Amino acid sequence: MPESTNYIPPLSFSPVVSTDVSLYRSGYPMPLNFPFIRDQLHLRTIIYVGDKQELSQEYQDFLATENIKFHNIFMDSCRDPAVDERMNEVLKLVLDIDNYPILIHSNKGKHRVGVVVGxxxxxxxxxxxxxxxxxxxxxxxxxxxxxxxxxxTMFETCLKVPKEKVPRFAIF
Incomplete structure (x- = not known):
């Protein structure tokens, strides 16, 4: 009998967009989440918005094995003086169809990711x-x-991106 795989999504996992592209949110993926990410999400890009500078070796190995592009965008909080610049970095990645499917995660998937998804x-x-x-x-x-x-509420952007790269869900 074939061995069954129990897929366990990361903490606070949820789809953000699942139309012509897939965009997800979550907390920091742990090794027990890797089969779910690999077999169910088929990610091309992960964007980490958080304050950790170092990734675990297991996470680095997983990203390399699965050929997932990883972007570590340091974000302490919305009070960070460079938060607008960093938010525009995230938006630039989200507005490029070549990066999909994308997972955006923070440590627990609450506040930083909540701001990004907002x-x-x-x-x-x-x-x-x-x-x-x-x-x-x-x-x-x-x-x-x-x-x-x-x-x-107050965030505004004047980001310029190539229209041909913008996913269809975006009214940008």
């Missing part, structure tokens, strides 16, 4: 702030993130 929802998908705040609350476990939500 920006994607606002700028690229035209969501209302009410919907963005509600989704943020669900993933943060109801923890207040007033500074995060204020940042999402």
């Amino acid at each position: 920006i994607i929802r606002k700028v690229l998908q035209g969501w209302s702030l009410t919907g963005i705040y509600q989704e943020y609350g669900i993933f943060s476990g109801g923890l207040k993130g007033e500074a995060d939500m204020e940042y999402v």
Whole structure:
């Protein structure tokens, strides 16, 4: 009898977009999540928004074996003086169809990823702030993130990207 594989998604895993492209969010993947990521998501790109500088050797080996492009975009919080620049780095990656499927993760998949997804929802998908705040609350476990939500509310970008590379879900 064939051995069954139990697929375990990373902490706080959820699809963000699953139309013509796939964009996912989560917490930091652990080795027990690697079969799920490999066999179910077929990622081309992972974007890490967080404060860890070093990746575990297991994670590095997994990325290399699966030929997944990894972008480590340092983000301490939405109060970081360079956060606008870093948010535009993330948006530039998300706005390039060649990077899909993409997983964006932080350490726990709550606040930093919540801000990034909130920006994607606002700028690229035209969501209302009410919907963005509600989704943020669900993933943060109801923890207040007033500074995060204020940042999402105030965020604007003048990013220029080639139109032919923009995924169809984006109203950019």
